[in-house]
Amino acid sequence: MSDREAPSSDDLSLPKATVQKIVSEIIPADLVFSRETRDALIECCVEFIGLISTQANDIAEGEAKKTIASEHVIKALQELGFADYIEPIREVIQEHKETQKQGRERKVGKFEASGMTEEELLRKQEELFGLARSKLNQEGGTSG
């Protein structure tokens, strides 16, 4: 999903439509979020991102790491009192790893797609060589 808005670096915020959609997935059918409230919510979200990022950054720096990794975010959440978020996040990390793994495996696809073991493939190869050889001998007709 590409962002349609192109905010200036000072106005960096979350897309209003996306936030509105998510809000409507959360709230009960009989309640409505006013526009002002949605905007206030967005402000809070941006603050939250900043809070987590700063804490995670400090943790990474403390480990002499230049890149903020998922583990740093997890530690940050722990330290900031959001430990209940950690388990769902570990699931996200796991899914991400699986997706990456599948991407790599797809490149080796031909081997797996054949459904045969390496031995079977070798045998098949020999078979084909044999056939080709006999065909060559018939056509070539070299004597002696």
Added chain:
Amino acid sequence: MNTDDEYIPPTANQPEQPLPIIKTRFPVARIKKIMQADDDIGKVAQATPLVVAKALELFMISLVQESCNQARMRNAKRVSPAHLKQAVLGTEQFDFLAETVGKYPDPIALSGDKAEPGTGPGRGRRRKVVE
């Protein structure tokens, strides 16, 4: 803010609300940009904005649900910034937002005392919000 002593945080009385499954995703690239808008933040690993997005989703669910509680307790059908403000002030996890919500009006007091005329959410309208 003269009702602090009488006011009981609603989270103590609310039953556990089921966690909704959200289908809409945050734009991960945008989250990365927001993170890196701070000059102190350097490189982030590929999974990191995804992880922050998930944390943000959980945060939003929590804040939105609590704001709805605040609206319900006041028999309101529209969830207003005042309700969100009270959700923040009543939840320890959201202490970091106290300053951010300071500018929003205070909600109706729930202590049982009738609000004086001239006080209450109506006062908040003196400030026009320009969109």
